Amino acid sequence: MMILLYIAELFLFFILFTFVVYWTHRAAHKFAFLWYLHSSHHAQRYKGEFEFSWLNLIGWFNDWRATADQWVTEILPLCVMLYIWPDAWPIAVLYYVDGFVLAEGITDHNPRIDIPGLAMGRYHLKHHQDHSVNYDQYFRLWDTVFGTRRDVV
Ligand SMILES: [Zn+2]
Numbered sequence: 001m002m003i004l005l006y007i008a009e010l011f012l013f014f015i016l017f018t019f020v021v022y023w024t025h026r027a028a029h030k031f032a033f034l035w036y037l038h039s040s041h042h043a044q045r046y047k048g049e050f051e052f053s054w055l056n057l058i059g060w061f062n063d064w065r066a067t068a069d070q071w072v073t074e075i076l077p078l079c080v081m082l083y084i085w086p087d088a089w090p091i092a093v094l095y096y097v098d099g100f101v102l103a104e105g106i107t108d109h110n111p112r113i114d115i116p117g118l119a120m121g122r123y124h125l126k127h128h129q130d131h132s133v134n135y136d137q138y139f140r141l142w143d144t145v146f147g148t149r150r151d152v153v
């Protein structure tokens, strides 16, 4: 029973994290300094192939602005949340696998991927074309709630 409660706690923590990251991403499109950092991510030309870089594994993404963007909008908020809620440390492991290994070069910018409910692949690439939609990083939940969801048809 305790283990089920703990899994529910982790799930709640993760959903809260997706909420925080949805809003830090929107903030990155709204505030000049954050956009200065985040626009570097949008300036990348993804060719649709696997573009994995070993540097991602140490938290370096393309250039210093894109790297600072990821640290400010995702990694530091996660560190703050884990400082408050240290029991949820397994989410840091999941985040590492997704954020440092998969997202940048394998899943998020791959036009062959479109999984209903998930925000990776074509769904995220739509955000690269239209900066007013598809801010979600994991599920299409907060885009749905806040009216910024555009599924690719
Ligand atoms: Zn963006």
Ligand SMILES: [Zn+2]
Binding pocket: 041, 108, 109, 124, 128
């Ligand atoms: Zn992207």
